[in-house]
Every structure is written in structure tokens, then in C-alpha cells.
Amino acid sequence: MLYTKLGHTGLKVSRLCLGTMTFGWSADEKTSHAIMDKAIEVGINFFDTADIYSRWIPGNSGGESERIIGTWLTGKDRRNVVIATKVRGKMWDGVNGEGLSRH
Incomplete structure (x- = not known):
């Protein structure tokens, strides 16, 4: 696997x-954990997520991928994984439900 520096952070991330x-x-969740295990096995140490992922599913408020990554990280060496996420997506209806509000 090829790795590259992530900006000026000093972190090295897989190019994939x-x-x-x-x-x-x-x-x-079980399949997702297996995918992450395989990614680590082949040298991928860089995961992308967002709190809005799966929000479009009826009955789901979002954040599922982040929760699943969190349960997968339990018992893992967190130092070996770099997680990227995003901000600003709509999380709920209302004045503070999207953007960069303090709430």
C-alpha cells in the first residue's frame, strides 16, 4: 500500500x-466490521465518514456509519486508523439543524 502525508498533520494515510x-x-454492522477488518489487512488506514450518512433512511436520524466505526474501534489500536469526517450537513429540521451552529 502506498501512503502519503496528510497536509501538515504529520499523519501518514493510505492513498486509498x-x-x-x-x-x-x-x-x-457485521458486514461493515468485516469490510474495515479487510481494509486494515490490505493496508488501508484512512476511513471517511459523516454524521449525515444514512439520514435519508426512514426512521434513521443519521450517524450510523460513525456509530459502527466506533463499535469496530473498541478493542483496536486506534493509533493505526485515521478517520475523516465532515461538517455542515442537515441533521434535523429547525434553525440549528444544519450549518455550523453552536448547538
């Missing part, structure tokens, strides 16, 4: 990043 948008949606 595992996108986790389907975690908790079309990939259940």
Missing part, C-alpha cells in the same frame, strides 16, 4: 480511503 456511507444502510 475507505468510504463508509453504506455502513448501517446497505451494509449491516
Whole structure:
């Protein structure tokens, strides 16, 4: 696996990043954990997520991929994984439900 420096952070990340948008949606927790295990096995240490992933599913408020990554990290060496996320997506209806509000 090829790695590159992540800006000026000093972190080295795999040039391939595992996108986790389907975690908790079309990939259940067990499958998602297996995907992350395989990614680490082949040298991918860079995972992308967002708190809005799976928000579009009826009855789901979002954050599923982040929750699944969190349960997967339990018992893992967190120092070996770099997680990227995003801000600003709409999380709920209302004046403070999107953007960079303090709430």
C-alpha cells in the first residue's frame, strides 16, 4: 500500500480511503466490521465518514456509519486508523439543524 502525508498533520494515510456511507444502510454492522477488518489487512488506514450518512433512511436520524466505526474501534489500536469526517450537513429540521451552529 502506498501512503502519503496528510497536509501538515504529520499523519501518514493510505492513498486509498475507505468510504463508509453504506455502513448501517446497505451494509449491516457485521458486514461493515468485516469490510474495515479487510481494509486494515490490505493496508488501508484512512476511513471517511459523516454524521449525515444514512439520514435519508426512514426512521434513521443519521450517524450510523460513525456509530459502527466506533463499535469496530473498541478493542483496536486506534493509533493505526485515521478517520475523516465532515461538517455542515442537515441533521434535523429547525434553525440549528444544519450549518455550523453552536448547538
